[in-house]
Amino acid sequence: MYQTKKKVAMASQYIYKQGLAPGKSSNLSIRKDDIVAITPTLTSLRDVESESVVLVRVDGEIISEGLSPSSELELHLLIYQERSDVQGIVHTHSPYATGFALAGEKINLLEGFGPVNKSHLKMVDYAHPGSSKLAQLVRDSVRKEDVLIMESHGVLAVGSSIDEAVLLADWVEKTAKTLFVARALKK
Numbered sequence: 001m002y003q004t005k006k007k008v009a010m011a012s013q014y015i016y017k018q019g020l021a022p023g024k025s026s027n028l029s030i031r032k033d034d035i036v037a038i039t040p041t042l043t044s045l046r047d048v049e050s051e052s053v054v055l056v057r058v059d060g061e062i063i064s065e066g067l068s069p070s071s072e073l074e075l076h077l078l079i080y081q082e083r084s085d086v087q088g089i090v091h092t093h094s095p096y097a098t099g100f101a102l103a104g105e106k107i108n109l110l111e112g113f114g115p116v117n118k119s120h121l122k123m124v125d126y127a128h129p130g131s132s133k134l135a136q137l138v139r140d141s142v143r144k145e146d147v148l149i150m151e152s153h154g155v156l157a158v159g160s161s162i163d164e165a166v167l168l169a170d171w172v173e174k175t176a177k178t179l180f181v182a183r184a185l186k187k
């Protein structure tokens with residue numbers, strides 16, 4: 001599992017450098033077979049190393065000793081249980097997209113999301129971060145969506161690999177930024 005843990009660490013540091021994960025916010029995971037490698041709780045993604053990545057079985061049994069997994073572990077596990085095609089999950093508090101989420105403003109879809117069959121990204125009703133309620137709301141919505149905006153909270157992106165999920169999370173943030181600029185400049 002060393003390579004998988006290494007990938008989690010590299011993706012974490014990349015996301016931090018991209019400005020998508022301020023402070024100690026945000027988390028991500030990779031599934032390999034029936035094991036999930038997830039970022040630790042209370043740790044900035046800037047500081048995640050292979051050694052600090054926590055291994056958990058998809059059914060919830062924690063394998064690693066030492067650091068505790070992200071407080072959103074249940075959310076990650078329910079998504080993997082729901083979507084056999086998903087191998088990577090990214091949750092961020094990226095500033096522009098989270099600003100839209102806090103304001104309850106929907107993010108319109110721009111080009112780049114593949115087939116566009118709806119006008120905006122789906123927003124999941126607010127539930128307390130780290131709660132089972134939030135995990136269940138996301139599980140119910142992620143059946144048909146690769147990106148979800150969590151109301152008053154942040155962004156969730158899933159993919160067939162962690163790289164795909166990271167690209168989606170980045171795209172959501174840049175889309176929100178573009179929309180914000182467009183709205184600010186509109187006369």
Ligand SMILES: [Zn+2]
Binds near residue numbers: 026129153154
């Ligand atoms: Zn969060």
